[in-house]
Amino acid sequence: MQPSPNPPQSQFPQAAENPFASTEAQAELKKRELIQAYNTIGSSFYSIAVFSLINSIVNYFQGGIYFPVGLGITQLIDALSSLFQQEAPQAGTIFLAVNAGLNLVILLLVALFGFFIKKQIKWLIPVGIVLYLLDGLLVLMFRDYLGAGFHGYFLYRIWLSWQTIRSLAKTTLAPSVIEPL
Numbered sequence: 781m782q783p784s785p786n787p788p789q790s791q792f793p794q795a796a797e798n799p800f801a802s803t804e805a806q807a808e809l810k811k812r813e814l815i816q817a818y819n820t821i822g823s824s825f826y827s828i829a830v831f832s833l834i835n836s837i838v839n840y841f842q843g844g845i846y847f848p849v850g851l852g853i854t855q856l857i858d859a860l861s862s863l864f865q866q867e868a869p870q871a872g873t874i875f876l877a878v879n880a881g882l883n884l885v886i887l888l889l890v891a892l893f894g895f896f897i898k899k900q901i902k903w904l905i906p907v908g909i910v911l912y913l914l915d916g917l918l919v920l921m922f923r924d925y926l927g928a929g930f931h932g933y934f935l936y937r938i939w940l941s942w943q944t945i946r947s948l949a950k951t952t953l954a955p956s957v958i959e960p961l
Contacts, residue, residue, distance in 0.1 A: 810948055817944040818900050824938050825894030825908060829887045836883050848927035849934060851890070852919035854883050902949075905942045909935060 832850035839846070839858040846855070861879035865872040893908045916931030 817941040820941045822894040822898030829890040848930040
């Protein structure tokens with residue numbers, strides 16, 4: 781059996797070592813690839829926060845749709861708030877305020893993950909992966925297989941970008957090349 785002529789491609793174009801390109805040009809290509817990987821992960825966290833916010837707003841207006849990329853924890857908070865409002869209508873405003881406050885804190889935290897990852901704070905990536913994985917397990921616990929599938933897909937895309945960042949960190953880039961913009 782012969783090896784495949786086309787090896788699997790990474791999510792990002794690899795900055796190939798070109799013996800004819802200058803060291804500065806190779807470093808610039810690697811820098812751009814690194815920035816793209818960080819931006820991809822940061823944008824993923826932004827997307828998660830935005831879709832979670834939309835889910836909460838739709839839930840507040842008792843809509844029948846949701847985005848499976850959104851956080852399961854905010855959906856759980858929304859459902860509990862709705863349940864408590866039905867059980868104690870006289871305290872409905874309090875439950876709504878607590879719901880909005882908790883969701884706001886969670887969504888702000890996810891958006892901050894996206895912001896600081898785009899600023900190349902590398903240690904936030906594995907922390908974000910673990911937290912989103914736990915959220916995916918929560919979604920799976922409630923048998924939302926579509927939501928769990930989207931969580932898995934986003935985790936996979938984040939993981940690919942993180943592997944790109946880790947592999948580029950092992951290369952011989954000058955420290956000034958990997959400084960954030």
